[in-house]
Amino acid sequence: MTPLEDRWETLEACEEAVRRRGRVLATTTHLSLVDVEDGKLIRIGAPPRLEFVEWRYGPRSSEESSRPGFWARLLSRLPSPPVGGYDPYKGFEGALRSEPWLASPFLEQASPLTYLFSEVPLAPVCPSCHGPLALRPWEFQRIEILAGPHGPSVLAVCAICDTEVVLDLLEARPVLRVALGIVTPQPVLRQIATGAALEMDAMGGPKALLGSLASARHALGDLGSQARAGLIMTLDELAELEALEAEWRRAEEIAAIMDGELSDIPGFEAFRKNILDRGR
Structure with a gap:
């Protein structure tokens, strides 16, 4: 088995090999056998990104x-703040200060962005x-x-x-x-x-x-x-x-607990053996 810390790199290397040199030998709904010259790989489940x-x-x-998420539903029901938005970190002065929004490419979304970053x-x-x-x-x-x-x-x-x-x-x-x-x-x-x-x-x-x-x-x-x-x-x-x-x-x-690697608790091994015996 590939160590956990190396697993993503290994998977990415396999995907790159399939994308560049892969030849599908057999396929079903969720499995594909792919020849990549250096050997054969089995792809499980994940479809191409596109x-x-x-x-x-x-x-x-x-x-x-498609149902809007929680934040989309919440933000859609709130009343609109000033057209230019306001600074929630400047108190009353911030409510009167809208200039920073006027040159923003996100001016149309000033209201929901203001509510979002005022709360979170x-x-x-x-x-x-x-x-x-x-x-x-x-x-x-x-x-x-x-x-x-x-x-x-x-x-x-x-x-x-x-x-x-x-x-x-x-x-x-x-x-x-x-x-x-x-x-x-x-x-x-x-x-x-x-x-x-x-x-x-x-x-x-x-x-x-x-x-x-x-x-x-x-x-x-x-x-x-x-x-x-x-x-x-x-x-x-x-x-x-x-x-x-x-x-x-x-x-x-x-798996490590079941193999006895993570526990030295007295009596744990006997407990584990008892559980395994019951399952047989």
């Missing part, structure tokens, strides 16, 4: 059956002041994706301590995904999803997309709708990978 994206975001997704921090902890990393709503457009020492990172300015900070992309992922969904609504995403998936595949996948954004140092407000769609897909895939890795870890911990 096929999956068309079902999840694109022309195959049903507009009638971009990340749980600011690396500078160690409080919640609050974000001035109009500064969402200035967020940048960077290549950090431990993986993709986010550059933002904390609204509490007014410090420019860098944090792990995974820490900001949930709120970043909600905000990107606000500025790239579902009808728009449905129209451009296929093109965004093709572009991402041509670049080499989500890691390559993040690397390209980090190299270009484009702020989110400078990205076109197709690039934002690619970032949405990337964040969704990261969320799924997190969940899958958590499942793997739980499964391996359970």
Whole structure:
């Protein structure tokens, strides 16, 4: 078995081999036997990104059956703030100050972005002041994706301590995904999803997309709708990978417990043997 820490790299190498040199020898609904010259691989379940994206975001997704998420439903029911938005971190003065929104590419989404970032921090902890990393709503457009020492990172300015900070992309992922969904609504995403998936595949996948954004140092407000769609897909895939890795870890911990590797509790081995004997 591949060690857990090397598993993603191994899977990516296998996928790359299938994409570049693969020849399908046999296939059923969920399994394919693929010849990759160096040997044979079995692909289980996962469809190509384009096929999956068309079902999840694109022309195959049903507009009638898609139900808005919690934040979309909440934000759609709130009254509108001032046309230019307001600064929730400046009290009464902020309610009168709308200039920062006027040049924003996300001016039309000022209301929902204001409500979102008034209630939810971009990340749980600011690396500078160690409080919640609050974000001035109009500064969402200035967020940048960077290549950090431990993986993709986010550059933002904390609204509490007014410090420019860098944090792990995974820490900001949930709120970043909600905000990107606000500025790239579902009808728009449905129209451009296929093109965004093709572009991402041509670049080499989500890691390559993040690397390209980090190299270009484009702020989110400078990205076109197709690039934002690619970032949405990337964040969704990261969320799924997190969940899958958590499942793997739980499964391996359970297997280790059953093998007696994680417990020296007196009497545990006798208890384990008793349980196994009952199951026979």
